[in-house]
Amino acid sequence: MEARDDLIRARRDKLAKLVAAGVESYPYRFERTHRVADLLARFDELRQAGEQVTIAGRVAAKRVMGKASFAHVQDDSGRVQIYLRRDEINPPGVSDPETAPYSLFKTAIDLGDWIGVRGALMVTKTGERTLHVREWTLLAKCIRPLPVVKEEAETGRRYHEFSDPDERYRNRALDLVVNPDEREVFRIRARMISLMRRYLDEAGFLEVETPVLQPLYGGGSARPFTTHHNQLHKDLYLRIADELYLKRLIVGGLDRVYEISKDFRNEGVDRIHNPEFTMMECYAAFADYTFMLELVERIVSGIVGDIHGTREIRYGGGSLDFTPPWPRVRFFDALAEKTGRALIDADLSELRAVADEFGVEVPDNAGRGKLLDELFGELVEPGFDRPTFVIDYPIELSPLAKRHRHDPRLVERFEAIAGGCEIANAFSELNDPDDQRARFEEQQRLRGAGDEEAMPLDDDYLAALELGLPPTAGLGVGVDRLAMLLTNRSSIRDVILFPLLRDRDGEDER
C-alpha cells in the first residue's frame, strides 16, 4: 500500500464522517462579508463594533489543543488566524464526538479544506488578530494531501517550502495554493498587461484580433507549428507573429492598432523560451521608429513605476533603472567598440576572420546577417545591464524593415535590451512593395540554401502593400520577458502559468 493512497483514504474517510453527521459535502454557495485583507484593514473598527464577520478560504494551518483550536484561513487576499472553543461551537447538550461541530472540526477538517467561518474579532494575548469562530461551514474537502509549508507568524519565514520546480510546474494548482509569492507573480503579470492596454488605449491605439490559424506564416524568423483543417483539406500554420495582418489593417485605414496575444514557435525550450508565448505588437501610421522608441520608453518605464512605485527595480543580484532616457547605441558603433573595427562594409571572409579572432563560433553556412548577429549577440549584448536601445541594424537581419534614410546598408530598427534579454523590437515598416518583394526573394534564396527560419514569400501581403501602406512604425514587446523583469524571475516558466514540459515517463499522472 502506497503511503499517498493511505493519506487520500484517510481524507475520504473524514469526508464520509462529515456527511454521516449531516454536513453538506459540496454546498452550492456561500455568502461572505469580507475578504481577509479587507477584514484585517478594518480590524480595530470591526472588533470594537463587535460585528459578526464571515470569511471563506482554505485551512492553511491547524493547531488543536484539546477543547480549543487555532487555525489559519487563507483566501485570495491573505490569511488570518481563527480560534474555536468547544463550548462555544457545540450547541448546548451536544457532545457526541461523531456529530458535534467542534469535534468534527478537530477530527475531520484537514489542511487544504475550504471552509467558511463566522464570528467576532479578537486579539490573542500574544497580539495576533484573530477571528473568534461561532460557526463553521464545509465548502469543499481537500482529498489529496498537500505539502505543508509552515510559516513563522512574526517573521513570515517559511519552512519546508514546496520548491521542486518540476513538481511546481507540473502541478501549478498546488503551487499556487501553497506558495503565495507565485500567486503574486501572476497578479503582477495581469496588472502589467492591463496597464499596457491602458497606455496603448490612451495613445489612441485600437485593440484588434487577427488569425492564429494562418494559411501562410510570416512576420518573424522562426519555424512554425503546422496543423490541418479537415473540411477544407488545408494545412494551416499557427502564427509566429501578428505583424503582416496588423499592417494590412494600417493599409485599411485603421491608423493605430495593437494586439496582445499568443504566438507559437516550433523551437527549443529553455530559461527564456517557451513554444507558446505572449507578444504585444502595435503599429502606428505616419510615424517612424523614433516614435516607437519613445513609446517603449514611456510605456515600460511607466508600467515599472506604476507597479513598483519606483523606476529602479531589483533584478537578479543587482538592479535595473528604467528611468528615461535609456542609453542609445548604434549597432555598428557598439560592435566597433568591442572589436576595434568598422564592420559595416566587411565581407563574409572578413567577418569570419573577426569571429575567429574573438572566439565566436558560427555555423559554416552562415551568411553576412547571421555572422553580424552572432558577433553582436556574443560580444556586445552581454555588456548591457541597464535598459538600452540598440539602433540601426544591418539590412540583412530585417526583411520587413525600411531602409535607413541616410544609409542603404542599414534599416531603421531598434531593439530594447534589459536584464540581458531582448524585450522589444521595432522598426520603420518597409512600405515599398517592390523593395519588399526583393527582400522576400532574398529570403527565398536563404531558404533554398537551408535556412529553415527564412520567411516565405507572401503574395497576398504584397498585394496589400500595393494598395499603399502609409509611413508606419511597428513594435513588438515580449510580454513574458517583461513579466520576468517585473517579478524578478530568471525563468520564463515562472511567469507562464502552464509552461510546456516534457512528458514524464513511467509515472502515472496525478
Add this chain to the structure above:
RNA sequence: GAGGACGUAGCUCAGCCGGUAGAGCAGGGGCCUUUUAAGCCCAAGGUCGUGGGUUCGAGUCCCACCGUCCUCACCA
C-alpha cells in the same frame, strides 16, 4: 544539440570507504480551553526515477534511458 549536477516517505532533506532505510513536518491513536514553525507520548508510513550490469551483498560502483536544474549553442 553538448557538458555538468541532481532524482531517497505526501513535502523538505540526511544516508561516510558497498553490509540490507533515517529525521523533521504532514497523516493515524492518545493528552492538552489564548496557540502560532504549538507542545508531549505511542504506533505506522519506502519497488531509494526506470531498466540492465559488477558483487556473496548496491540507495551507494558501472552502463543505458526518462525527467528537472545550471552552463554553452539557436530562436523572442
